[in-house]
Amino acid sequence: MTPSAMYPALQAFRAVGRRALGRCASSRAFLRGLLLLPLLPLLAGCNLTVMFPAGDVAVQQRNLVLASTGLMLLIILPVIALTLLFAWRYRASNTQARHDPDWDHSTGLEVVIWTAPLMIIIALGALTWISTHTLDPFRPLSRLEPGKPVPAQTKPLEVQVVALDWKWLFFLPEYGVASVNELAAPVNRPIAFKLTSASVMNSFYIPALAGMIYAMPGMETKLHAVINKPGAYQGLASHYSGSGFSRMTFKFHGLDGDGFDQWVAKLKSEGKELSREAYLELERPSENVPVIHYASYADGLFGSILGMCAVPGKMCMHEMMAIDAKGGAGKDSRENAARLQYDNRHTERGDEAPGATGPASHHAPRSDKPADSQDHGPHGKGQNSPAPNQLNN
Structure with a gap:
């Protein structure tokens, strides 16, 4: 066979080869797609x-x-x-596209x-x-749902919230009960949150209920919301606050009228008393704290936390503001200095401050401590996970 006669056959062979390679590539792409299918159920976690x-x-x-x-x-x-x-229209291979290098303005296009x-x-x-x-989170609700205004004389459920290291403390003054890392509210009843922090700034967030709101020490922020559907919803801290931040979560329960009454009755029957001493122990940094119920709590405890004077001997914020409003205490201010020191209370009691390095807390980081000395909290040892080694020169 002459070369000129072989050329068409070679061309046909190449065409067949290209089609075969294309089919192989398509098959490989199809197989890769099949291999990804088992990963789709993982999206259920979204x-x-x-x-x-x-x-x-x-x-x-x-x-x-x-x-x-x-x-x-x-x-x-x-x-x-x-x-x-x-x-695509003005690609190099499109010779039919209009080329107008002198065009510079179009009023209609502008x-x-x-x-x-x-x-x-x-x-x-x-x-x-x-x-x-x-x-506005400080604004009381005007409606419960679209087309359903808040009935006249409706009293919101007041919830006082305290961000601790690393747990949430809730007071329900209307019922005289409190809880840690659990909260419930009646369906279709306005909720008035009052929030503060006993430590660093944090952020309170229940995605199913309302947007996040900051909780800051020595200040009170507010949030008004309502839950319309019964269920259990996730609450969390959405602002980084130290090593226990990722486990600073809680459950929020939306309950009907009878269900909420039963929840309050459960706290009253099974809970214990949150005295001032018990609060000071609860306040110590601890991680992964289970739900705790309190049948009662000390009078004025939330106000003391808000005023940064829950620790005995400390001066409350309103006392300091009253002194300032009168022009200061003059020479007596020196005596008030120790009563206003607040941030070093953990160090004074031997607790490591949240996220503190060795030099900052005047003792070795938790990662360098024995395993049996890594926890300070109301539930025994083993709650604080070791922090990574930190080097300060």
Whole structure:
């Protein structure tokens, strides 16, 4: 066979080979896809609570996110689509595309380019202004659900919240009970949270109920919310506060009227008393603390925590503010200095401050301590996980 006669056969053989290689590549891609299928069940662990909340405040916040995203997509999607269209339309191989190097202005195009974003920014600004006032966490609720205003004479459930290291303490003054790392509220009854911290700044967050709100020592912040669906929901600390931060979680229960009454009765029958001494022991840093119920608590305990004077001998914030309002204590201020020292209380009692290094706390880091001396808390040893070695030169 002559070379000229063999050429068509070689071309046909190459074409068959290319098709075979293409089929092999497609088969490999298909097999890779099949191998990824067993990983799909892992997506079941994804939690979309923020998009499917159970409280009206959280629903309004979800709607704000969706509306804002939709308005921004009005610009983002056309820009992406036109970018791809222009890249394809004016590719080098397209000789039919019009080339106009002297073009520099179009009034109509300028109007479109500037008017559309301007209108979207105006809409976003109006939406933000309205929602900022409507969803102000300090503002009492005006409705329980869409079209269902709060009935007249309805008394909100007051919940006093204290962020500790590393647990949450809840007081229900209406019922005289308290709990650690567990909270319940009746369905469709407004909740008025009052929050503070006994240690560093933290952030209180129940995604199904409402947005997060900061809790700060010596200050009281507020949050108004309502739970509309019965269930058990996750609460957490959303602001880093030391080594026990990741385990600073709690359960929030939305209960019907009878269920909430039974929960309160359970606390009264099974709980113990939270005295001032018991609180000072509870306040010591501890991790992974189980649920604790208290049938009663010392009078004025939340106010003392808020005033940073739960420790005996400390001056309360309102006392200091009253002295300042009168122009100061003059020479007597020197005597008040020790009563105002607060941040070193853990070190004075032999506890390591949250996240402190050896030089800062004047003793070795926890990672260098024996295993039997790594915990300070109300439930015995073994709650504080060892911290990594920290080097300060």
